[in-house]
Amino acid sequence: MEKRVYNFSPGPAVLPLPALEEAQRDLLALPGAGISILEISHRSKKFEQILAQAEANLRSLLGIPSNYRILFLQGGALLQFGMIPMSFLRNTGKPADYIVTGTWSKKAADEAKTQGTVQIAFDNKAGNYNRVPEPSELKLDPKAAYAYYTSNETIQGVQFPVEPEVGDVPLVCDASSDILSRPINVSRYGILFACAQKNAGPAGVTIVIIRDDLLAKAPKDLPSLLNYPVLAENNSLLNTPPTFAIYMVKLVTDWLVREIGGLEKMVEINRRKAGMLYEVIDRSGGFYLPHAETPSRSIMNVPFKLADTSREEAFLKGAAACGLVELKGHRSVGGFRASIYNAMPVAGVEVLRDYMLEFAKKS
Numbered sequence: 001m002e003k004r005v006y007n008f009s010p011g012p013a014v015l016p017l018p019a020l021e022e023a024q025r026d027l028l029a030l031p032g033a034g035i036s037i038l039e040i041s042h043r044s045k046k047f048e049q050i051l052a053q054a055e056a057n058l059r060s061l062l063g064i065p066s067n068y069r070i071l072f073l074q075g076g077a078l079l080q081f082g083m084i085p086m087s088f089l090r091n092t093g094k095p096a097d098y099i100v101t102g103t104w105s106k107k108a109a110d111e112a113k114t115q116g117t118v119q120i121a122f123d124n125k126a127g128n129y130n131r132v133p134e135p136s137e138l139k140l141d142p143k144a145a146y147a148y149y150t151s152n153e154t155i156q157g158v159q160f161p162v163e164p165e166v167g168d169v170p171l172v173c174d175a176s177s178d179i180l181s182r183p184i185n186v187s188r189y190g191i192l193f194a195c196a197q198k199n200a201g202p203a204g205v206t207i208v209i210i211r212d213d214l215l216a217k218a219p220k221d222l223p224s225l226l227n228y229p230v231l232a233e234n235n236s237l238l239n240t241p242p243t244f245a246i247y248m249v250k251l252v253t254d255w256l257v258r259e260i261g262g263l264e265k266m267v268e269i270n271r272r273k274a275g276m277l278y279e280v281i282d283r284s285g286g287f288y289l290p291h292a293e294t295p296s297r298s299i300m301n302v303p304f305k306l307a308d309t310s311r312e313e314a315f316l317k318g319a320a321a322c323g324l325v326e327l328k329g330h331r332s333v334g335g336f337r338a339s340i341y342n343a344m345p346v347a348g349v350e351v352l353r354d355y356m357l358e359f360a361k362k363s
């Protein structure tokens with residue numbers, strides 16, 4: 001078999017090896033079914049159990065209260081950028097507040113503008129999206145339909161240490177790149193969604209956690225695949241769901257429950273991994289330059305540059321030779337980005353840290 005390297009891709013991203021191994025072992029015949037997950041009916045008892053277990057794992061890991069529904073949808077995070085304002089902004093006569101801290105929240109705000117009035121509660125484009133706002137910088141409207149933010153900006157590596165305080169307005173969060181990376185208080189949210197392919201599974205499924213009162217308020221006259229109440233009534237089985245992706249979310253969350261031991265443990269490991277890289281950057285005497293300001297630094301995506309940009313290609317080439325791949329930064333930020341999601345082993349980050357130290361010493 002081809003050797004696995006350390007994959008720092010922003011997404012689709014590294015998956016826990018035990019989850020991949022279990023999928024490989026059971027690919028031809030699921031225990032108790034004798035057929036592959038790829039061949040099974042989404043209406044079968046076996047698949048219903050998989051779906052129920054994925055949901056139960058999410059509920060226990062995130063402490064999701066009983067007045068929230070969990071939906072497994074298609075269309076990625078981007079469809080939620082549209083579905084949320086279509087259901088909760090359009091025809092409400094109210095504006096929605098958007099906190100813009102990077103590429104993804106900007107895109108979400110632009111999508112929402114197709115459905116209604118968007119107020120920008122904060123936008124740090126002038127600072128090249130290198131930090132989250134102070135509470136005092138947020139221009140929030142107590143009459144807004146909802147307040148929207150992105151807990152972790154995958155491209156800029158900017159993460160909210162805690163959710164913003166938005167009063168009684170429903171808080172909507174795109175947690176695509178940090179769901180399951182740390183414990184959160186779900187009861188603070190109206191809607192929390194995440195595409196799976198960063199930190200929760202493969203591409204193809206999006207997890208939507210939505211509070212009952214919002215479900216009750218959602219319009220009923222939308223086409224069924226855009227209709228949250230219909231999707232919820234059908235328990236995400238309105239039409240054929242992405243069965244394999246949901247199965248992988250089950251395996252990834254099994255791993256978090258059984259092998260990691262929950263999100264308190266996970267965040268400790270994540271902080272340790274991120275800390276190793278930020279320490280190299282901070283102690284490099286300006287050789288490596290971080291993108292994000294310290295209090296806003298992400299524990300999932302670590303973007304950084306070389307002071308001497310002419311050495312970028314050499315850095316990437318040397319990294320690849322050490323089995324460290326997908327480190328190129330997004331074109332809008334430049335430099336490098338190490339995405340160190342839950343499934344990136346500490347050992348992978350250690351190899352990257354040692355490589356960065358060595359590269360700086362030789363230069």
Ligand SMILES: *Cc1c(COP(=O)(O)O)cnc(C)c1O
Pocket residue numbers: 011075076077078079104150152153154174175176177195198
């Ligand atoms: C990747 C990403 C998206 C886009 O997800 P798709 O599933 O490709 O639509 C949205 N928001 C954040 C924070 C992301 O990291």
